[in-house]
Amino acid sequence: MLFAYMFVDVMSPLQSLIETQRGWSPESFGYYAGAEYIFNVLGFLILAGIILDKMGVRFTGTLSASLMVGGALIKLYAVSNMFEGTGLESWLDSWWTSMPGSAKLAAFGFMIFGCGCEMAGITVSKAIAKWFNGKEMALAMGLEMAIARIGVFAIFSISPRLADWMGTPTVVIPIAFCSALLCIGLLCFIAFSFMDRAYDAETGTSKNSGAETAEEEFKVSDVAKIFSSQLFWIVALLCVLYYSAIFPFQRYAANMLQCNLDLDATQAADIFRWFPIGAAILTPFLGYFLDRKGKGATMLIFGAVLMIVCHLTFALVLPSVPSTAIAFSAIVVLGISFSLVPAALWPSVPKIMEARYLGSAYSLIFWVQNVGLCLFPILIGQVLQASNPGITDPLKYNYTVPMLVFASLGVLALGFGIWLKILDARNHYGLELPNINPTKEEGIMTSEGMTME
Numbered sequence: 001m002l003f004a005y006m007f008v009d010v011m012s013p014l015q016s017l018i019e020t021q022r023g024w025s026p027e028s029f030g031y032y033a034g035a036e037y038i039f040n041v042l043g044f045l046i047l048a049g050i051i052l053d054k055m056g057v058r059f060t061g062t063l064s065a066s067l068m069v070g071g072a073l074i075k076l077y078a079v080s081n082m083f084e085g086t087g088l089e090s091w092l093d094s095w096w097t098s099m100p101g102s103a104k105l106a107a108f109g110f111m112i113f114g115c116g117c118e119m120a121g122i123t124v125s126k127a128i129a130k131w132f133n134g135k136e137m138a139l140a141m142g143l144e145m146a147i148a149r150i151g152v153f154a155i156f157s158i159s160p161r162l163a164d165w166m167g168t169p170t171v172v173i174p175i176a177f178c179s180a181l182l183c184i185g186l187l188c189f190i191a192f193s194f195m196d197r198a199y200d201a202e203t204g205t206s207k208n209s210g211a212e213t214a215e216e217e218f219k220v221s222d223v224a225k226i227f228s229s230q231l232f233w234i235v236a237l238l239c240v241l242y243y244s245a246i247f248p249f250q251r252y253a254a255n256m257l258q259c260n261l262d263l264d265a266t267q268a269a270d271i272f273r274w275f276p277i278g279a280a281i282l283t284p285f286l287g288y289f290l291d292r293k294g295k296g297a298t299m300l301i302f303g304a305v306l307m308i309v310c311h312l313t314f315a316l317v318l319p320s321v322p323s324t325a326i327a328f329s330a331i332v333v334l335g336i337s338f339s340l341v342p343a344a345l346w347p348s349v350p351k352i353m354e355a356r357y358l359g360s361a362y363s364l365i366f367w368v369q370n371v372g373l374c375l376f377p378i379l380i381g382q383v384l385q386a387s388n389p390g391i392t393d394p395l396k397y398n399y400t401v402p403m404l405v406f407a408s409l410g411v412l413a414l415g416f417g418i419w420l421k422i423l424d425a426r427n428h429y430g431l432e433l434p435n436i437n438p439t440k441e442e443g444i445m446t447s448e449g450m451t452m453e
């Protein structure tokens with residue numbers, strides 16, 4: 001996942017370079033960036049969950065890592081000199097002419113990569129739930145997310161340097177570097193598959209269930225069962241609302257800080273980088289806390305409240321009091337929020353969904369989330385434009401209305417968090433309980449016997 005998250009953002013700091021080198025307009029870059037989610041939103045993620053529950057983590061993990069490598073290689077070819085002057089380029093250039101052929105092919109590669117990346121995300125979650133059932137599951141998930149966040153932080157520093165490495169700046173080297181890392185990731189997953197096989201032999205785990213105790217095998221009709229679950233929709237809507245106010249915000253955050261504080265791009269990035277790093281540092285500790293003390297639903301509520309406070313600060317306080325200290329504090333608090341919610345959300349899913357369809361449950365939550373991640377950057381772009389009529393200088397935007405939209409997403413997420421906590425208190429799903437039972441050697445919180453609403 002480290003290498004996957006690095007690949008996702010390898011082009012983010014190179015937008016101006018690809019524009020000058022390959023003639024991509026900002027609009028083409030936007031289409032390319034959104035392509036990651038297209039196949040997933042069109043239904044691939046639903047299929048991915050079924051494959052995961054039917055075929056198990058070893059097959060699905062290897063398939064997802066291979067898809068990432070395949071997609072990365074297509075993108076590498078698209079931006080390389082080898083693609084220039086080919087018949088494929090001429091054909092791709094001949095339609096939708098505002099989007100260069102290289103951008104179209106790179107976007108296609110990114111779509112394939114995106115399928116692999118999200119499929120890997122659900123596979124890793126199911127594998128962790130299987131390996132750490134009743135043990136330090138939230139800590140393990142927290143560490144996995146922390147490593148991924150460090151990858152995002154690292155690639156923002158590495159990518160521009162790799163691009164300049166050979167003297168003449170080029171996007172090919174950073175993408176080739178990350179593609180090589182993805183090949184190493186594939187090898188790591190193949191190595192994990194052998195370990196997982198040995199683990200199954202040791203524990204007698206069925207390959208598809210992912211849990212020693214699951215008696216029934218996954219059926220495709222389970223997907224309908226998940227969709228008809230009230231609990232699933234509460235979690236999925238909380239997830240899409242929360243993450244839509246985080247990842248799309250990430251795209252605009254540096255510009256928002258620049259506009260409010262009159263900073264250059266580096267100064268704005270220097271403030272913003274504490275967001276992923278803060279989350280990377282805190283998430284494992286909160287996972288550790290969740291394993292031992294519980295309070296998952298409370299953490300979700302608290303995380304949403306912090307996010308609302310931060311976005312309201314960016315919307316209403318920063319424009320009238322343009323203080324770096326306020327901006328920095330809000331970014332740090334948002335980092336705390338981005339630790340609380342992911343640390344509590346993902347380890348809570350195995351508590352409310354049965355192990356045999358856990359892969360599908362994760363994939364359907366990701367699917368709903370991907371719809372939001374695909375649409376909200378576009379919506380925020382439109383809101384920004386509509387609320388700044390006549391503004392042509394990109395450093396003079398007023399971000400109050402877009403930030404209020406993000407804050408309202410937080411309010412809705414908070415509502416779902418409170419609803420989840422009420423249902424948990426009523427129906428005893430165990431969301432507030434620790435994963436590890438201190439009175440037993442093995443933990444108590446398994447998904448066996450958990451019923452859905």
Ligand SMILES: NCCCC[C@H](NC(=O)[C@@H](N)CCCCN)C(=O)O
Pocket residue numbers: 008118121122124125144145148243247342346366369
């Ligand atoms: N084992 C993975 C847990 C989910 C982590 C979560 N990631 C997502 O929700 C992805 N579906 C979306 C990532 C989008 C990045 N471009 C996270 O908190 O990162």
